[in-house]
Amino acid sequence: xxxxxxxxxxxxxxxxxxxxxxxxxxxxxxxxxxxxxxxxxxxxxxxxxxxxxxxxxxxxxxxxxxxxxxxxxxxxxxxxxxxxxxxxxxxxxxxxxxxxxxxxxxxxxxxxxxxxxxxxxxxxxxxxxxxxxxxxxxxxxxxxxxxxxxxxxxxxxxxxxxxxxxxxxxxxxxxxxxxxxxxxxxxxxxxxxxxxxxxxxxxxxxxxxxxxxxxxxxxxxxxxxxxxxxxxxxxxxxxxxxxxxxxxxxxxxxxxxxxxxxxxxxxxxxxxxxxxxxxxxxxxxxxxxxxxxxxxxxxxxxxxxxxxxxxxxxxxxxxxxxxxxxxxxxxxxxxxxxxxxxxxxxxxxxxxxxxxxxxxxxxxxxxxxxxxxxxxxxxxxxxxxxxxxxxxxxxxxxxxxxxxxxxxxxxx
Numbered sequence: 001x002x003x004x005x006x007x008x009x010x011x012x013x014x015x016x017x018x019x020x021x022x023x024x025x026x027x028x029x030x031x032x033x034x035x036x037x038x039x040x041x042x043x044x045x046x047x048x049x050x051x052x053x054x055x056x057x058x059x060x061x062x063x064x065x066x067x068x069x070x071x072x073x074x075x076x077x078x079x080x081x082x083x084x085x086x087x088x089x090x091x092x093x094x095x096x097x098x099x100x101x102x103x104x105x106x107x108x109x110x111x112x113x114x115x116x117x118x119x120x121x122x123x124x125x126x127x128x129x130x131x132x133x134x135x136x137x138x139x140x141x142x143x144x145x146x147x148x149x150x151x152x153x154x155x156x157x158x159x160x161x162x163x164x165x166x167x168x169x170x171x172x173x174x175x176x177x178x179x180x181x182x183x184x185x186x187x188x189x190x191x192x193x194x195x196x197x198x199x200x201x202x203x204x205x206x207x208x209x210x211x212x213x214x215x216x217x218x219x220x221x222x223x224x225x226x227x228x229x230x231x232x233x234x235x236x237x238x239x240x241x242x243x244x245x246x247x248x249x250x251x252x253x254x255x256x257x258x259x260x261x262x263x264x265x266x267x268x269x270x271x272x273x274x275x276x277x278x279x280x281x282x283x284x285x286x287x288x289x290x291x292x293x294x295x296x297x298x299x300x301x302x303x304x305x306x307x308x309x310x311x312x313x314x315x316x317x318x319x320x321x322x323x324x325x326x327x328x329x330x331x332x333x334x335x336x337x338x339x340x341x342x343x344x345x346x347x348x349x350x351x352x353x354x355x356x357x358x359x360x361x362x363x364x365x366x367x368x369x370x371x372x373x374x375x376x377x378x379x380x381x382x383x384x385x386x387x388x389x390x391x392x393x394x395x396x397x398x399x400x401x402x403x404x405x406x407x408x409x410x411x412x
Contacts, residue, residue, distance in 0.1 A: 010306050016391045018043040018298075029361025032396045032403075037181050037340055037387030038365050040212055040234045042295070049294035050236060053287045061286055062260060076286050079293030080241075086296045087211075087218045087226070089243050095276040096284055099240035100208045101131040103227035104175075106242055106279060107204055108135035110252040111225075112173060118144030121171045123201075125150045125158055125187075126377055127180040130370040132206045136175060145172075152377070156183040156332035164195055173202045179209035182369045182385065183332030184315075184340030186210075193222040202248075208232055212389070213311055213338050215304040218243055234299060235292035238285045249275035256281040307390045311339035314388045314397060321401045327408065331383055339388035342369070345404070348411040350382040356410060357384075360403035 016022060019041045024031045033041060053075065059068035061076045077091075084091040097103050116122075122136045126149055140147055148171070150163035158176075167174070174196045178189050193203045203223040210216060212233035218226045225248070230239030244252075254261055254272055258281035263271040272278045299307065318341060322328050327346035345353055354366035365385045368375045375381060386400060 008303060008306055010302060010310070012310060012390070012393070015302065016393065018045070019391050020044060020047070022391060026361045026363070027359050029359075030399070032362040032399050034386040034388060034392065034396070034400060035363050035365050036212070036389035036392075037209060037232070037385065039231050039237070040389060041391065042234055042236070042291075043298050045298050046234055046236070046291045046294045050287045050291040053290050058287075060283055072286055075290045075293070076284070079289040079296075082293045082296040083241055086300065087216055087228075087241075087243060088220070089218050089226075090246070092274075092276060093243055093246055093249065095242040095244065095249075095279045096289060097240055097242055097279075098238050098285070099229040099231070100129075100206055100227040101229075103225075103240060103242035104131055104204060104206065105135045106255045107225050107227075107244070108139045110255045110279070111202070111248060112136070112139045113142060114253065116140075116143040116145040116172060119170055120145040121148055121168070122146070123148045123150060123163070123166050123171050123174045125163070125176055126152045127156070127158070127183060127185060127371065127374055128175065128177055129181055129206060129208070130372070131208075132175045132177060132204070133373070136173075149373075152183075152185075156180070156185045156334045156337075158185065158187050160188070160192070163192070167196060167199050167201060169199075171199070171201050173204065175204045175206070177206045177209070179207075179213070179338045180332070180334075180371075180374075181209050181340070182342050182371045182374050182383070183334060184337040184342075185332060185334035186214075186336040186338055189223065190221050197222060209338060209340075212299075212307075213304075214308045224248060230288065230292040230295065233292075233295055235295035236285070236288040239288040239292045242279075246275070249279075252279075254278050254281070258282045302390065310390045311388055314392055314394065315339040315341070317394055318386065318388065318397045318400070321397060322404075325401070325405060325408065328404075331378055331380075340385060341387075342383040342385045344380065344383055345408050345411065348408070350380075350384045352411065353384050353404075353407060356407040357400075357403050360399075360406065362400050362403045364400075 057071045059072040061073040148166045151159045204225040205223045208229045211228040226243040231237040261278045261281040331342040350366040
């Protein structure tokens with residue numbers, strides 16, 4: 001995924017045809033889907049992979065020696081291998097789970113809860129999603145640890161000087177988003193993790209908004225834990241992975257108990273399976289992960305560098321167009337930014353904007369975006385968010401801008 005790969009010609013019109021839902025009309029208007037930061041749309045190859053599993057291979061994994069059981073297990077574990085290659089990590093360091101929220105809770109309850117104590121501290125950033133805030137609050141309440149917050153500047157960039165000043169000896173863990181789901185800010189996680197590692201601080205990176213949009217090399221980032229969510233990267237809902245350093249996985253106790261995560265169970269004690277399987281209790285979302293494996297194949301065939309370049313073009317064009325509309329306020333103009341634009345129109349509530357845009361066929365998200373502290377920072381209850389993906393078009397940006405101009409006049 002080098003720069004030469006980023007210049008590979010791609011037929012984006014043909015790519016768009018792979019997504020059935022994008023052919024829909026909404027309220028009699030062509031659908032303009034600008035909510036991919038919420039959930040990504042699914043190409044036919046992913047839909048077909050899930051359908052094929054249920055039609056032809058449906059069985060539980062790791063429990064049966066019959067043909068269907070073997071086929072299901074092989075396909076499920078193949079998805080783990082695809083995800084490992086996608087992230088540039090080892091497959092035996094990937095815990096298959098329901099997504100980033102579960103992954104971070106796993107770290108909170110299995111790594112942090114047994115280790116933190118009164119006087120310890122956790123550092124988070126002002127731009128974190130609730131999934132990277134609330135679990136740490138729950139752990140802090142139970143252990144007596146405290147939480148410190150690193151601020152952002154007026155552009156939405158993380159204040160690195162402030163962040164590093166917080167990394168004092170009592171800090172045991174740092175949680176940071178790779179990409180902000182509200183501002184689009186791309187944080188320099190490799191540098192941040194390097195500084196934390198110098199101080200002996202464990203790092204948890206929320207990669208939910210990075211994995212769908214840019215090439216990833218988790219090994220090079222140098223974090224201790226990295227979490228992603230499958231449904232944001234063209235895969236099915238209820239899928240995701242936690243990557244963790246092997247020494248952490250080996251030292252962490254199981255989070256959930258039940259089938260598959262054991263070697264032997266007796267009433268006087270249980271011998272647990274090796275990681276990552278000791279964290280994968282119960283029947284997993286088999287079809288979902290097979291679909292996620294297909295999504296990884298699909299994204300990799302396009303090339304993540306190509307996807308990132310396409311989305312940056314859409315972001316630049318949309319930002320330029322919105323800047324030409326009176327009364328539009330954009331939140332977040334970081335130096336490095338993903339294809340997310342949070343905005344408001346003067347005098348209009350975010351929910352009203354989103355509702356009226358929907359009547360024009362334009363789907364944007366309105367609300368706090370699971371980032372209440374960030375809303376409080378900007379002094380607003382909510383924003384609208386237009387988030388772009390590689391299957392969007394410049395014509396859709398034009399349609400969005402035209403709809404926004406129309407809605408703005410209605411609200412004036």
